[in-house]
Amino acid sequence: MRTSPFLIRSGTLALVGGLILGQPGAAMGFGLTGAASDYNLFLFENLYQRGGDVEGRAAVGGNASLTSVGIADRLPSSNGSDTHFVVGGDLTIQNSGIFGGNANVGGTVTGDVYFNNCQGCQVTSDDLIDFEAARNHYQNLSQTLFNLETTGTTSLNPHSKQLRFTGNNTGTNVFNVSLSEAREIFLDAPSSSDLVVINVTDETFAPNWFGSLFHEEANADSSKWQNVIWNFANATTIDFSFSWRGTVLAPNADISLRNGNIEGQVIANSARLDVWSGEFHNYEFTGTLPPSGSTPDDPSTPPLRREIPEPTMILGLLAVGAMGLVKRRNTLEQPQG
Template sequence: MSRIFLLAAALAVSGLPATAHAEKLSGYAVQTSGDYTTRGGNEIYGKVAVGGNITANADRFGTHLTAADNGSPGVVVLGDINYANSQLLHGDVVYGGSNLSPLYHPIATPNGATYQATPLVFDAMSTAAATVSALFGGMNTTGSYSDLWGVGTLTATAPGLNIFQLDAGQFDSLHQLNLVGAPGAVAVINIFGSVSDHLTFNIGNFTPDSVLFNFVDATRVQSNGIAWQGAILAPNALVSLEGGSVLGSVVSKHFDAAGATVRGDSFAYIPTTTAVPEPASWAMLILGFGAIGLLARRRRYRGRPAVN
């Protein structure tokens, strides 16, 4: 059994606290393991992490960062950067490949700098995101769902964590999705399959950091003017935003947008040991994988049955 499955199995046994905040899904408003491509006019409130290349035109990054973020990376890119008429309000742009930006219209960093540095390791972040998605996707449904004339209602039945499940056909058939629950309830909405939709949300007593749209196996999430009232987790998908907004963070395989806003209020109910790591935590996560593998090897050495 691979180390990542050993970790997932251990987490499944430990479970998730029903009401207590654990870790955030991501410290970035947008985190993608592949390419980040925009066609203009996007606003990203927070930081951005890109595991591939980034191409941006007339985008504004870090618009809600502050002077406290100066001197630290606000946009981190493993590959090449290609900006035109874009701006990072606070912090630095750090890239590992080449700077292909137009000579006379590069990204503006009024409170920082743009420079090349040793690329960061994104593999741990991508692995952790996929693990979190699979963990939630494998949990039993606890909330109820009803649909009346294209208006879907998800009703929380527990005071803390509630797991819902929809397939792509159900999701795409809706023009409105309502969440019903007591204050303090948490909703993980597992969606299976790729989607392309335009709908509205009413999250009632839920807050944006307590709602997660978990696209477990989707390869494409096409959002047509949707105002997402929570975070999007789609580790295997291209998330494409045509206008609209996301109140939570976006974690994806690829990211594409035009005229969209991502506020980046991260989902805050991830089990502590599975949180998508901050850069400073990557080494600890890798060490954790190593420790799990070492434990398995020691058990074999002592003559105990091997883990298959």
């Protein structure tokens, strides 16, 4: 059977296109991946919350206790096709509602689960999330970020105790700092940056007084912090007694929120909100993270973005493809003996 030159030509171009657009061994950077990627609040162990809400999806690996709490109240209704609240253990619930989606509970349910803005929503018991695997994934990610080389500068005003982060890189800005003396934070790094990593070295973070977090571009706009990830790699206890902006990655920490809101995704060991104040607001992380487990000093680390070959390399690939096409065509057109 004679092979169509069009098929040969198409295959050659597909091969060249594959080499150009998807080089073997190359890997693009990515946003927040893993089990927590779609969750406003993701905990490996327990949640205890009185009042307030979690605007997006919430997942709790252990037990959850809710009183007068709204879960996923800023999400559209899925009419029972999506799950907005996952509890690996037992759920104790009072005067609280799940908005727009199902609740998945691995253990027992004590109290009435109210579904709001959702026809056909229900409590299910499917095994949706492997929380131990997720814990391992985010601990590795936290260590990867902690190992990144510092690119920005920090300065602490001795009088006002304002801690200033300055980074002019539109790619990745990395800061390593203790927050123990800070009473106010000012971020001067472009919101158009691929990523802003603030590695916090403290094992505990519970200041007696803290002011506010400001951004150079727009102080009151929490969306300017969506490329920022606060990496509390060493922390075991975090006490937020004030509003916080940016995604919080604290895989080993038990966090409390005594006042204000966290304007970003939260990944932590456990959370406690017991003073009828404090909320988790659903600002999705939009930064470009390095692959978990890689470090910038490792020559085998894939690049954050897919590399496009130089024009000369592209011409070379096309030439090789053309030579193969001619050779194949000559072979096919030779008279058969």
